[in-house]
Amino acid sequence: MNQLNEKAQGIDQITVQVVLGALENVAVEMGHKLARMSYSSIIRESEDFGCALVDVKGQQLCESTHSTPLQSGPIPGYIAGIRQIMQERGDEFYPGDVIMHNSAYHGASHGPDFGFCVPVFYKYELIGFSVTTAHHLDVGASTPGSCGIVDAVDAYAEGLQFKAIKVYEKGVKNRYIWDILRDNIRASDMVVGDMEAQIAAAKIGAQRYVEIVERFGLSTIQAASEELMNYSERLFRNAIKKLPDGEYRAVGFLDGYVDSDDPSKKNLKIVVTAIVEGSDITVDLSGTSPQIDDKPINMPLIGTVDIAIYLTLRSILLDSNSYGHIPQNTGLTRPVKIVAPKGTLCNPIFPAPTIARFCSGNIVADTLMKALSQVVPQQVSAGVGNLQVVAFSGMVNENYWVYMDIMEGSYGGRYGKDGMDAVDTLYANTRNNPIEDIESHYPLRVTRYELRDKECAPGKWRGGVGSIREINFLQDGSFSVEGDGHVFAPWGYDGGKDGYVGGLSIKSKTGEVVKVPSKLPNRFASEGSIIQLVGPCGGGYGIPFDRQPEKVLDDVLDGYISKESALVDYGVVVTESNNIDYEKTAEQRNQSYRQ
Incomplete structure (x- = not known):
């Protein structure tokens, strides 16, 4: 299942695989070097970062395999947001540019996740982007840190906002932007050090991408990349086709703010309907609770909600044990359509705050998995x-x-x-x-x-x-x-x-x-x-009564459950000497089944 089975027009499959390995190695190198150069434990140890190469069309070609999906996955959204803003301003990309971006309403996952984008040029032609993202420990919000900020009243209270800002332009450092960062961020030496590590890793990615193009030729890289995306899309569509057409719905819940006197801020609802039609799947979030205007658990649609959905679908339907290695690229998003009504938790309207969207997005993923349990019960x-x-x-x-x-x-x-x-x-x-x-x-x-x-x-x-x-x-x-x-x-x-x-x-x-x-x-x-x-x-x-008695005993010995739970929940009788009484266990289970 892990071979490219169809011949791409104008390129042989060996070359396609070689290009795939070269691109993926670039992303892996970026990730390793970013982790090694960083100052904070959230990047260095927890690996809360992402690295990817993106083509000139904004399509992701590869990503660092040891980073978190919530960092690498949103990178095409970062690029789309950067290009939108630059187009509105009449700005352009130049060799030597480095662009900083963290706007949650323009593709960034949330404000503390800063993206640094290096446009890649080959013979004076823009051919793509090398991007790193990472979570930073402080971004100048109203209280220390960049997580646990659960009381921000709007996007402005969440910290510094940068929308496609050139921190280097044509190779020249904009020192004033860096002065703003140092003057407004707590623990600025650590945070700015992490940012500089991101830039260095992105520059490495850009350099390696150019080296690959110089070796194989731009047309070859473009043809191979398109075939890799088509291949990933074909695999995904074939997996979706195996599902019966229909609608599969589930509801999940968020705590919200349980100590609030306002009932609209707690016991919040996430509604997911997965609609399968042939090789297409639509994830409809209609029915989800309205956004909370002054609390930051709203989720950016692009950068958080979409990544929760893409990851869940890909993980469940294209399990690596069955399919082997699958190129991680934009082809895996093409069969998926997302419907999220504006003004809800899953598609808030600016300036609704979003910095605490982390746990909310996990509920989106969990609820989608619950919906899919109706059709692929053994894969969830x-x-x-x-x-x-x-x-x-x-x-x-x-x-x-x-x-x-x-x-x-x-x-x-x-x-x-x-x-x-x-x-x-x-x-x-x-x-x-x-x-x-x-x-x-x-x-x-x-x-x-x-x-x-x-x-x-x-x-x-x-x-x-x-x-x-x-x-x-x-x-x-x-x-x-x-x-x-x-x-x-x-x-x-x-x-x-x-x-x-x-x-x-x-x-x-x-x-x-x-x-x-x-x-x-x-x-x-x-x-x-x-x-x-x-x-x-x-x-x-x-x-529970179908669990093997020996495993129940292991759970008792390991402290996962008590002997009382073994009896009541599993129908397994564990003696004082920590052995199974098989005769009494059989009686207990038979009696329970008869009831």
Whole structure:
């Protein structure tokens, strides 16, 4: 399945494959060098960045494989937004230009995700773009950090906005833009250092792209790229054709602002209808809750919502175990149409704030997966446990320190497999930041980090387990949190039970514990305060009584479930000596089935 089966007009398939390898290696090199050159842990360790080459038509040719989909995926949207703005201004691209862009209403995923674009020229002809994106720890918002800002009243309160700004023009650095950045960003040495690393990686990509063109010729690269996109599109369309035509609908829910007196700001609804017609699929989000004008959990349609949809469809319908390596390019988006009424959470109207769109987008992906479970039940997981993103900050003398921590969630059970424990889910896909890195760079100490005990959703294939993390402030500071999944438990599937909600609490130096909502604006934390984060547990898949007794015993011994749960939820009798009483187990299960 991983070979190009049809001959492209005017180019042989060996050349196509060689060009594919060359392009992908460029993106991988960009990613490795960006990670190595960066200062912040969110890029260096968590790999919250993206790298891609885009052709002159704005079509993505390749992307860095070890970056997050929420960074690489939006890059064509960044380019479309940059070109739109430059056309409106009557501006043009020149060799030596470097363009900075973070407008959430012009393709950027949200304000903290800055894109740096280097236009690529060959013999004075514009042939494409080399782009890097990355999440930055502070962008000059009303409170420290670039996550956990859950109380911004509009787009202007979310930080600095740059719409296709040339930080280098014809090779000349615009020092005034850099002065603005340094003067308005907390921890500016780290943030500006990361930006300079992005530019260096983008320049490397541009140079490598030109080298490939010089080696093979521009017409060959263009023909090979088009064939690769056509190939990816053919694969995707063939997978869609296997689905019965029809409409498949599901509803998901967001916590929203549970402590608000306004009912329109909590218990929010995401509605997804997947419409299959031949080799086309339409994802209709009509029925989704209206946007919240003064709270930032709205999602940009281009840059967040579309990526959640593209990733989910591609992951479910083109599983790599079945299809092998598939070129990641714009061809994979061609069969998909997205309908999102303006003024909803999934397509807000400027200047509605969007900076806290992270967890919301995961619900879009999870709800689409729930809709598809009706037609491809063996290719989905049960409900997914969402994430929590925390911004820690403080002052040392007159200087800010800022740290961003992504608290992982968990997956639901899958056909034939248990859910994955304590991982970033769906379009997040960032890496865990090591405790040693946290404690060596910031006045924080991780005093507890473990899987949740005996809180595992029952199913033939159990749900994944979330983690518990406690972080102690070694000096006065502050923190804010963007999370979800504290009200609505991840859904169980095909007889599996629902998962468990997450939690957030603060323990003061005196020992007082206060539970707080999943979205918490910036709050002072005195020395000795402990923040406890509890990740949700994914839903179970399949009837629990069909789970193998030996696996149930393993779950008891591993602390995933109790002996009481083994009996009540699974019908498995575990003795005091931690063995299975098979006779009583058979009686228990037979009795339950008769009932």
